[in-house]
Amino acid sequence: MTYKWLKAFRVSIAFVSLLLISLAFLDFTGLFPDKLMKGVLWLQFIPSLLTFASAFSLAGLGFIAVMLITAVFGRFYCSSVCPLGILQDVVLRFARLFKKIKFRYHKPVKYLRHVLLGLTILSGLMGGMLFVSFLDPYSIFGRIFSDLFRPVAKALNNLLVPLFQAYDNYSIYYVDYYLLNFSVYFVAFAFLAVIIILTVKHGRLYCNTVCPVGTLLGYISRFSFFRIRIDTNNCTLCKKCEQVCKAECISLKNQTVDFSRCISCYNCLTVCKFDAIDFSVQKRLANNLTNKVAPTDAGRRQALKTIVGGLVLAPLASLGKEKELYYTATVPVNRTQYVTPPGSGSVPDLLTKCTACHLCVSACPTNVIQPSSSEFGWEHFMQVRMDYFAGYCTFECTRCTEICPTGALLPLKQDDKKLTQLGKVQFIEDNCIVKTESTDCGSCAEHCPTKAVLMVPYENDLRIPEVDDKICIGCGACEHACPTRPFRAIYVEGNEVHVMAEKPKEKQVEAPDHEDDFPF
């Protein structure tokens, strides 16, 4: 059979995709190249669509390529590009080591996939990202790898460190964990569990029932040019193809293939001994290829306040919170606006484009980018924010802006980034060590890259912070370093819209004159 090689082709493409995308999310060393990350993710459907909707650039054309491929060959995307799809195949491969798994034809689950796709599009149009971020397969995969598997990778690394060190080799090193909000783990774990169970029982049922991308591409593949068909003359009804069909879309009883659900794994082609499965050109050309999703609208995002999400998730968020031990500060921090990462431009921009894939959470070298719980409202659960308890934004670093695949963070040049004001510094003198303990501290000013926080004379030859929010860029170094608990004495109040900070005025210093001698 001429098309037997297709499965090997599919497997090799899938292997490379999964390997690269997994490494992008697992990498805790910062060594995975930013450019490669963006290249690998160019074809991811929803990120690409969102980039296109916001920037209309080449970077956002991946989803059009995917639709064209689907129109010609079917849902090759689902079997070889989508990391969540490939992950299911890996799960299946593992499960088959322990158990013989045979599939059989099932009718599609009625309505559900259409309803979920409809809701996703509808909420997306209104600027709400909750459905998109919960259901986008790439983002689900990202969260599983970034939130669940990355700590495991770190643990394995940490197990190896002593072995290397025994030979005085320090090329691998210990890495610490940073605990995320418990509800984020819960969601990632729940999706992983559901996907494993569904895969083992019914193959790609998830892709054909829940996944909005699968459903959307199904509308196209229904009419695609090439497709799997049963050659009724050769078929012996041995059912081998039906048993290996992960989509459970081959019905030998009716001698049909539901190509809207076929995920192009080509297992049937390989397994048929009678040349009864064919992959051939469809005579009737598809004419309805333009399933278009309109761009999102920031203004109307508020329309989708999903109270349900809040009710379910709020109790979970309170679990696993940091417990502080040291208390001298008495004035609570009343932050009215949480901070969004550099490159997001504004809070609404981020919240209407971020699919919560957590690639930036993985890529950020300082942990400062964290999944949010209710900071932006429950409808923005898991979208990212700057968490200055976790870390602070390195002055010279632009990595998150380089790698974001959805256009929620757009590239910033280093010089621009150094002036982009994410928020403004606020000082609470009554919490400050210098005032409460009457000793020098200055942690905040030490860390400030622009000297928006500066130590100035105070009582008893002490110095106390003075802040200048015009040159502050809101990096959070001061807030992160501030040692007071349970409240910080200095914090960043977010800018809803990022602005450019003023450049600090500078004067060349002079060295003390020791008259070419020694001062002692």
Added chain:
Amino acid sequence: MNRKEFLKKSFGAGLFLGTALTFGRYGELMANTAGNNSIPYDLVAVRNGEPAEMYERAIKAMGGISKYVKPGQRVLVKPNIGWNVTPELAANTNPLLVKAVIKSCLEAGASSVHVFDHTCDDWVKCYKTSEIERAVKEAGGKIVSGDSEKYYNQVEVPQGKKLKSAKVHELVLESDVFINIPVLKNHGSAKLTMAMKNLMGIVWDRSFWHRNDLHQCIADFSTWRRPDLNIIDAYRVMMKNGPRGRSEKDVATMKFLVMSDDMVAADAAATKIFGMQPQNVPYINFAHDMQIGNMNLDDQNIGRIKM
């Protein structure tokens, strides 16, 4: 039990005294050895040279590196690598100096030279941008992470007034020789940072120090383990906006270097080079009073070298 555990346990179990004798300062204090007589100077200051050359001149005047590093010993070199900035901003120790020190240790027969710092900015970036990682590798040393709590072990600071214990990087416990190479610069919290303040980079929980009288904690920790040699880099000096600095405008090129076994004396000399008086830096006074070293430069035999 692996080598590391063995070292840790033996350290805790009482080899402390024996090891301490080889550490130089403890040895001098306890044994009053004749070795002291071979030290020609208490402190050497050099000016007007390039970093590596000033080091060569100073170490020669101090009696040569082989006085500090014996063949087969494990050496720890601790520069300041706290910030993700280039050498021109002078927030970190000059990489050329770091390279020269490592080279001379290896020439003296050191079995290994390790380098680390518990950085403030992202450590990977700090090591790279400071050019210290490259300098260490070129010189044949080993650059080590200080970025995980797992590297740090609890130690007691019996003489501490405010700071009674700290978590210290295991390399400090494992090394035979400890060479401290800070950079002299302005510091928003501590006024100036030099030798004693640089030791804050071998501990894990620094926020405790900030909450509990920073100056006293700096002096307290200096009682725990005095470096065998302190080399203060004052080639480029950040005169304001320290310790991170903002731009090259904060930096004056002064071309000084200070070397001493005594951290307090070294810090006092560097303070004067900066243009301030040691009495105005609280932790120097505290350390002097706690007899960690001598801040009165007039009592000391000082070598002055102009290049």
